[in-house]
Amino acid sequence: MKITCDITQDLLPLYADGVCSSDSREAVEAHLSYCTKCRDMLKLLKNESEETALARETDSVIMDQRKKQNRRAFTVGAVISGILLIPVLVCLIVNLAVAQALDWFFIVLASLALTASVTALPLFVYKHRFTVTVCAFTLTLMLLLMTVCIYVGGDWFFVAAAGSLFGLTAVCLPIVLADMPQIGALKRHKALICFAADTLLYGVLILFVGLYINADNRFWGIVLPLSAIYIPVAWVIFLLLRYCRLNGLIKGGILTVGLSAASFFSNFLINRLIVKFGFESRPEYESIQPFYPLTWNEATVNQNIQWLILISGLAVGMVLLIVGITRMLKRK
Ligand SMILES: [Zn+2]
Numbered sequence: 001m002k003i004t005c006d007i008t009q010d011l012l013p014l015y016a017d018g019v020c021s022s023d024s025r026e027a028v029e030a031h032l033s034y035c036t037k038c039r040d041m042l043k044l045l046k047n048e049s050e051e052t053a054l055a056r057e058t059d060s061v062i063m064d065q066r067k068k069q070n071r072r073a074f075t076v077g078a079v080i081s082g083i084l085l086i087p088v089l090v091c092l093i094v095n096l097a098v099a100q101a102l103d104w105f106f107i108v109l110a111s112l113a114l115t116a117s118v119t120a121l122p123l124f125v126y127k128h129r130f131t132v133t134v135c136a137f138t139l140t141l142m143l144l145l146m147t148v149c150i151y152v153g154g155d156w157f158f159v160a161a162a163g164s165l166f167g168l169t170a171v172c173l174p175i176v177l178a179d180m181p182q183i184g185a186l187k188r189h190k191a192l193i194c195f196a197a198d199t200l201l202y203g204v205l206i207l208f209v210g211l212y213i214n215a216d217n218r219f220w221g222i223v224l225p226l227s228a229i230y231i232p233v234a235w236v237i238f239l240l241l242r243y244c245r246l247n248g249l250i251k252g253g254i255l256t257v258g259l260s261a262a263s264f265f266s267n268f269l270i271n272r273l274i275v276k277f278g279f280e281s282r283p284e285y286e287s288i289q290p291f292y293p294l295t296w297n298e299a300t301v302n303q304n305i306q307w308l309i310l311i312s313g314l315a316v317g318m319v320l321l322i323v324g325i326t327r328m329l330k331r332k
Contacts, residue, residue: 003027008038016045070126077123084112084120107151110144131179134172138165159205159212166201173197195238199231218277225273233262249324253317260313264306 001023003011008031014020015028032039088109095105117136125132142161149157177190185193206223213219236258240251271285291307292300 001027001030003031005031005035005038008032008035009041012038012042012045016042016049073123077120080120080123081116084116088112104151106147107144110140110147114140114144116140128179131176134168134176138168141168156212158208162201162205162208166198166205169194169201170198191238191242195235199235202227202231218279221277222273226270229266229269247324247328249320249327251324253319253321253324255317256313256320257317260310260317263313264310267306 008028011020011024011028091105091108095102117140121136122129122133141164145160146157173194210219268288274280275285289303
């Protein structure tokens with residue numbers, strides 16, 4: 001019986017799996033004996049089914065391996081938790097026996113909770129391991145600081161907590177945000193969220209440090225003007241790099257010019273503040289000092305270097321700007 005290519009190709013999957021009737025098989029084989037197109041189809045079909053079978057097998061091996069690894073991690077985590085519980089029990093008994101109450105026991109408890117958050121906990125978590133670990137570490141660290149602070153009757157908890165949170169946020173928040181499900185503003189504005197959180201925590205830290213040391217005008221007189229200038233500078237740099245659509249050379253040029261000028265004038269600003277609040281009585285610091293390119297001695301070396309940084313920064317920045325702008329114009 002002669003059959004067409006269409007019928008053959010309908011039958012090919014059944015033929016390849018060896019499940020078609022003997023009549024169909026004979027018809028297909030007769031067709032394949034003279035039709036190269038259908039023979040190629042059969043070859044392709046066989047390769048594909050081999051590939052999918054192989055892929056399925058690989059997947060199941062990986063899954064098995066992962067399950068095995070998870071089980072092993074779970075066991076190790078359970079052992080570590082058990083080991084950490086021993087000192088907890090010992091300290092509970094000793095503290096009760098010695099003081100007839102629990103006081104320093106809570107410090108031991110909080111420290112071991114902190115240890116567990118980075119040793120045992122990650123072994124129990126399979127999804128978002130970094131985020132869960134960082135959150136648990138931060139929480140138990142706060143708990144430990146608070147326990148110790150209460151035990152020694154200190155009033156430094158908020159300074160210590162704000163400092164730790166600021167540091168942890170600056171380092172870990174970018175990784176945590178990248179690890180979260182990317183929905184809404186997270187998808188495009190992770191850096192913005194990090195920068196806003198860092199700025200906020202910087203403000204909180206400065207506030208608590210000021211309150212803790214009962215800061216006078218000298219503290220606020222230095223901290224507030226400098227923060228009022230440098231926080232916006234940091235924001236301008238960030239916004240320029242992240243959201244500005246200019247080419248890299250122009251961005252680099254703007255930053256080089258801006259930052260070399262900022263470094264020159266910030267030195268002047270800091271000197272003024274230092275003189276104004278009486279940390280040093282050197283009135284010559286209060287004004288911008290002249291450039292003596294030909295006189296290099298102890299009195300001029302500082303200001304000469306600052307002038308050189310300013311001049312070379314401006315020169316390099318201008319070159320970058322000019323090259324960048326010409327390239328941009330050419331492209332248009
Ligand atoms: Zn054919």
